[in-house]
Amino acid sequence: xxxxxxxxxxxxxxxxxxxxQARYPSENAVITLRQETTHIKPEATGLSVITYNKEDMxxxxxxxxxxxxxKVYFSSFNKVSNIVAKTISYDDKNRQRIALSTENTxxxxxxxxxFFDDYKAHRVVFPNLQKGAKLSLSYxxxxxxxxxxxxxxxxxxxxxxxxxxxxxAYEGVKLRWKIFGLKEGDYEYIExxxxxxxxxxxxxxxxxxxxxxxxxxxxxxYAPHIIVLIDSxxxxxxxxxxxxxxxxxxxxxxxxxNKVNTAESPELQQVADSLTKDLKTDxxxxxxxxxxxxxxxxxxxxxxxxxxFIPREGxxxxxxxxxxxxxxxxxxxxxxxxxxxxxxxLTWIGTRDIPYTYKDVPAPMSDNHMIATYIDNGVYxxxxxxxxxxxxxxxxxxxxxxxAMIGKGEGKFEIVKVPVIGIEANRRIDSxxxxxxxxxxxxxxxxxxxxxxxxxxxxxxxxLNDQKRKNEFMTxxxxxxxxxxxxxxxxxxxxxxxxxxxxxxxNWQLSDYARENGKEIYVNMHLNKWYQNDLLDPAKREVxxxxxxxxxxxxVYTLNVPAGYKVTYI
Numbered sequence: 001x002x003x004x005x006x007x008x009x010x011x012x013x014x015x016x017x018x019x020x021q022a023r024y025p026s027e028n029a030v031i032t033l034r035q036e037t038t039h040i041k042p043e044a045t046g047l048s049v050i051t052y053n054k055e056d057m058x059x060x061x062x063x064x065x066x067x068x069x070x071k072v073y074f075s076s077f078n079k080v081s082n083i084v085a086k087t088i089s090y091d092d093k094n095r096q097r098i099a100l101s102t103e104n105t106x107x108x109x110x111x112x113x114x115f116f117d118d119y120k121a122h123r124v125v126f127p128n129l130q131k132g133a134k135l136s137l138s139y140x141x142x143x144x145x146x147x148x149x150x151x152x153x154x155x156x157x158x159x160x161x162x163x164x165x166x167x168x169a170y171e172g173v174k175l176r177w178k179i180f181g182l183k184e185g186d187y188e189y190i191e192x193x194x195x196x197x198x199x200x201x202x203x204x205x206x207x208x209x210x211x212x213x214x215x216x217x218x219x220x221x222y223a224p225h226i227i228v229l230i231d232s233x234x235x236x237x238x239x240x241x242x243x244x245x246x247x248x249x250x251x252x253x254x255x256x257x258n259k260v261n262t263a264e265s266p267e268l269q270q271v272a273d274s275l276t277k278d279l280k281t282d283x284x285x286x287x288x289x290x291x292x293x294x295x296x297x298x299x300x301x302x303x304x305x306x307x308x309f310i311p312r313e314g315x316x317x318x319x320x321x322x323x324x325x326x327x328x329x330x331x332x333x334x335x336x337x338x339x340x341x342x343x344x345x346l347t348w349i350g351t352r353d354i355p356y357t358y359k360d361v362p363a364p365m366s367d368n369h370m371i372a373t374y375i376d377n378g379v380y381x382x383x384x385x386x387x388x389x390x391x392x393x394x395x396x397x398x399x400x401x402x403x404a405m406i407g408k409g410e411g412k413f414e415i416v417k418v419p420v421i422g423i424e425a426n427r428r429i430d431s432x433x434x435x436x437x438x439x440x441x442x443x444x445x446x447x448x449x450x451x452x453x454x455x456x457x458x459x460x461x462x463x464l465n466d467q468k469r470k471n472e473f474m475t476x477x478x479x480x481x482x483x484x485x486x487x488x489x490x491x492x493x494x495x496x497x498x499x500x501x502x503x504x505x506x507n508w509q510l511s512d513y514a515r516e517n518g519k520e521i522y523v524n525m526h527l528n529k530w531y532q533n534d535l536l537d538p539a540k541r542e543v544x545x546x547x548x549x550x551x552x553x554x555x556v557y558t559l560n561v562p563a564g565y566k567v568t569y570i
Contacts, residue, residue: 328385
């Protein structure tokens with residue numbers, strides 16, 4: 001009987017692999033099951049939110065590189081336990097082998113562009129990888145801040161046979177949810193009563209892997225997923241609203257900031273007075289403060305627990321001369337208030353990496369950034385201290401078109417949309433003079449940059465430490481035709497007036513480009529190759545293309561006809 005069961009299991013395993021290979025002939029692996037099951041239970045201390053995670057994957061080919069390790073992420077907001085990673089494989093006699101992972105190291109996972117955060121990961125390694133092996137990973141996650149619950153992506157880095165999200169809401173828990181990237185019929189929803197509790201299940205089958213592509217929007221824009229929010233919960237007759245709507249979200253946000261910048265600071269007052277001395281209007285005062293913050297407060301992203309949500313005192317930021325986005329919003333508002341301008345407010349906003357509106361998703365996952373907003377006679381000025389060289393009235397490019405939640409006090413807020421800067425504001429005018437010297441072209445060049453084109457150029461040049469790197473960057477900016485293009489003698493000019501264009505002049509030469517044939521010279525004046533590979537093929541590209549901002553490029557190439565020659569063909 002034992003022999004029969006072993007043989008049957010081996011046969012079933014072989015059949016499963018064969019069937020998967022037939023269904024996914026071009027894939028190296030397939031996820032057979034990805035499942036999350038969360039229990040949400042009201043308790044005396046608040047909500048208990050515990051999630052049980054499970055994922056099974058089968059390797060379909062000998063290309064096993066890249067599947068040997070996984071990371072399970074955690075921070076001060078969630079605790080991970082009971083991690084089990086194992087590889088189930090078969091030897092040449094079809095005998096099953098189960099090998100448990102013995103390597104589980106903790107790594108720091110600091111986000112790109114962040115100086116510090118408390119994001120970490122358990123790194124587990126699967127042993128004995130081979131064609132036909134099944135990789136199984138399970139773990140438990142306890143969330144200690146229910147405002148951060150919960151999002152589930154149905155797709156992953158490999159095609160998925162079954163993706164299932166379960167939420168067991170105990171008695172008294174009220175949920176709300178919204179599905180993105182799937183329409184009815186692409187998934188099934190099951191609601192089941194378990195005593196006084198309710199089990200919600202969302203299940204999608206045969207979910208394809210979505211390929212990442214260059215210049216694509218953030219993953220959440222096109223990857224099928226669901227967001228489940230805890231609307232409210234009741235415990236012993238007392239109901240607590242969590243994320244019922246935008247009002248509930250703002251109420252929580254306000255509780256995090258209502259004790260910030262409440263005490264007067266002589267040091268901060270002195271700075272405010274010195275910056276606004278002799279200035280007549282409120283707008284002039286706010287503008288001077290905003291520019292001072294841009295020039296004197298260095299952006300340092302420091303996220304540690306609730307420190308990622310609560311701004312530091314403006315007086316502390318002023319004395320340190322550095323801070324993250326919340327700290328810069330804090331010092332802009334506190335200095336403005338010290339200068340007597342009260343209509344400057346802390347503002348929560350999401351960058352364009354986030355596709356949600358506050359109405360659809362009234363939750364912290366709808367924003368990841370903080371700015372200050374100055375309102376002057378119905379005109380909104382979005383002041384992002386993290387953006388260097390920004391003219392007053394121009395938002396950073398990453399928040400264009402996004403909703404801003406402006407906090408005006410307890411129970412008072414406003415949600416407005418940041419405008420998208422028009423195409424004519426962001427211009428690049430690239431002009432060159434072309435002289436022909438046998439098979440070489442050479443001459444002078446000039447580039448005028450305005451709007452975001454100027455902002456990114458100036459920030460990049462100022463951020464490079466040595467002249468060699470600056471020259472390399474500027475050569476790449478003006479490069480044309482081929483890798484034989486050489487630029488030199490760069491000169492830059494950009495005034496302290498942030499609204500004026502930046503100017504870059506240079507000399508250049510390009511060898512082996514003109515062609516001599518007897519008494520004729522042929523010159524291809526289409527030197528700009530930047531767009532030659534930009535044609536999008538709808539048959540191959542699956543997702544949209546995103547640009548950082550709208551822009552207008554103009555190229556002016558002037559050919560000086562050599563002495564003794566005349567133009568016979570254009």
